Amino acid sequence: MALVKSGWLWRQSSILRRWKRNWFVLYLDGSLVYYHDETQRDMDGRIHVKFSCRDVRIGRECKGSRQNPD
Numbered sequence: 001m002a003l004v005k006s007g008w009l010w011r012q013s014s015i016l017r018r019w020k021r022n023w024f025v026l027y028l029d030g031s032l033v034y035y036h037d038e039t040q041r042d043m044d045g046r047i048h049v050k051f052s053c054r055d056v057r058i059g060r061e062c063k064g065s066r067q068n069p070d
Helices: none
Strands: 003-012 019-027 031-035 043-048
Antiparallel strands (some): 003 019
């Protein structure tokens, strides 16, 4: 798979709704894979952006809709 972009992002956990910092890798096929850290040893999860994406917000768009990370 061809890598498009990688870096740290904040995501909201599905169960406790807490914000967690994860290392994300976006691939050309639309897979957004996230790991505990940048070593990419243990995959925490995968999102198929082309099929599963509900909402993408950045910066100030996030304020007021949900609790933002520190």
